Amino acid sequence: MNNVSEPLLRLASRVDAIEPFYVMELMKDAQALERTGRDIIHMGIGEPDFTAPEPVTRAAADALHRGVTQYTNALGVTALREAIAAHYRDAFGLTVDPARIVVTAGASAALLLACMALVDHGDEVLMPDPCYPCNRHFVSAADGKPVLIPSGPAERFQLTAEQVRANWNDRTRGVLLASPSNPTGTSIEPGELSRIVDTVRERGGFTIVDEIYQGLSYDAKPVSALSFGDDVVTVNSFSKYFSMTGWRLGWLVVPHAMIGAVEKLSQNLFICASALAQHAALACFEPETIAIYEARRLEFKRRRDYIVPALRSLGFGVPVVPDGAFYVYADTNGVHHPAAGDSGALTRSMLHDAGVVLVPGADFGVHAPERYIRLSYATAYAKLEEAVARLGDLFRR
Incomplete structure (x- = not known):
């Protein structure tokens, strides 16, 4: 002993x-x-x-039987990145270069990669209060400082461009938003989101928008933050709308200038997202x-x-x-x-x-x-x- x-x-x-x-x-x-x-x-x-619906589980079984379970490219399977780009075209009328799409080990990995690529030690990142707790913890994990701004019913529990202007200082590096939001289920009105992006851009900062619940919108056709410029970083996931929580699969859309940095981080931190989940997710975009x-x-x-x-x-x-x-x-x-x-x-x-x-x-x-x-x-x-x-x-x- x-x-x-x-x-x-x-x-x-x-x-x-x-x-x-x-x-x-x-x-x-x-x-x-x-x-x-x-x-x-x-x-x-x-x-x-x-x-996950039957077409997705069937695709997973087929991938397993075919043995496509080895490492993929750190940015993701090309066919899946192309399918996601086609989804932006069909759902939002947007043209997104598949090269800008990074398939990740869930939206959590996507948010971590985005923060690791953009946040330096001591950088402040503005976000609404209330917000999903892990979002501020990703900033902290990158040695940044999350700055929670009280956002009540009058603001739909979201940040406004006016709040961004009022709270920006020399240490502020960007904003991290979610639309629709966890915990409130509220979205940022498109005009307000456009004003936020413009406000941040004028100050040389970054805008990250978590869009993992965007497929679950009920009262109006959703508008992706990608509509407001190729410099916006968005996060999405196969967990919520696509019902694949435990499969741990998500994606980032990043500006062309960020691709190399995110690829290097992904190679070192994650190697790649699950190959099996990626091949299964191809079935998510089939009409049935x-x-x-x-x-x-x-x-x-x-x-x-x-x-x-x-x-x-x-x-x-x-x-x-x-x-x-x-x-x-x-x-x-x-x-x-x-x-x-x-x-x-x-x-x-x-x-x-x-x-x-x-x-x-x-x-x-x-x-x-x-x-x-x-x-x-x-x-x-x-x-x-x-x-x-x-x-x-x-x-x-």
């Missing part, structure tokens, strides 16, 4: 800048309750209840598969159109109706419950007393997060109805 004590290792200081993902802690509690036999309705994790995805998009819209008025009937405020993704960012102040206005305590009560998982605002920002909860309606319609019934019973006690 080795009695030598394990030495204490000094961790890198960047670890301190990355906070825990609180939703995962709540999920641990939910799983513990489930192990005791409790029935828990999950409306916390942002994962579609739909999985797109028809499946569009039917699923309409089902998400149906769920949104149910859950927003249902939440309001329970006393939640929904100050901005989400127009995309599968989230509602709801104000808890009007709920008839002792923990109203304290989203952490309220979500714990909803879990333990009603068996419903929702996410407190603490994950998504630092400006008044205690008021808000995030609800994911990426679950079956019948489960949404049952969750509303359970919460109604809880709030009537």
Whole structure:
């Protein structure tokens, strides 16, 4: 038996800048309750209840049988990059050079590569508060400083060009946006996004736009940030609209001048995205598969159109109706419950007393997060109805 004590290792200081993902802690509690036999309705994790459709799984099986499972080019399989470019043409009317498309190991890898390529030590990057927590952590991982700007209902929980101008200083390097957004499900109005891009460009900065939920838009035809110039960097994913979360596949669109830098980073940090997932994803763009995805998009819209008025009937405020993704960012102040206005305590009560998982605002920002909860309606319609019934019973006690 080795009695030598394990030495204490000094961790890198960047670890301190990355906070825990609180939703995962709540999920641990939910799983513990489930192990005791409790029935828990999950409306916390942002994962579609739909999985990859049959044409995609069939393509994966075919690729596996053909043995196309070896390393690919660090930028991705050429056929997939061309298919993504064709998707921009068909969905947005945009001409995108396939050479600008970098296939990545999920949108997370795409965001990390973009930040590693553009953010220097101490650079400040503007983003809205609330926002997806990992986005600011990617900036921190690149030794940059995320600057969270309070963005409330009046701004649709998004940055505005005026806010960018007001908060830009000598240390500011760029902006990192998401449209539609997690946690709010709100998009940046195209005219406002164009003004943001122009404002950043005038200051010599970069604009990164996370568009992973863009396929799940409900009230208007979506407009990609690529429409506003070839210098804009966009991030997308096969996880949400394409229902391939665990396949870990995404992509970047970068300016021509960035291709070499991103390729070098990708070669060293990731080698390549999963070859099997890339060959399977080619089937995502077939007409029969797109028809499946569009039917699923309409089902998400149906769920949104149910859950927003249902939440309001329970006393939640929904100050901005989400127009995309599968989230509602709801104000808890009007709920008839002792923990109203304290989203952490309220979500714990909803879990333990009603068996419903929702996410407190603490994950998504630092400006008044205690008021808000995030609800994911990426679950079956019948489960949404049952969750509303359970919460109604809880709030009537």
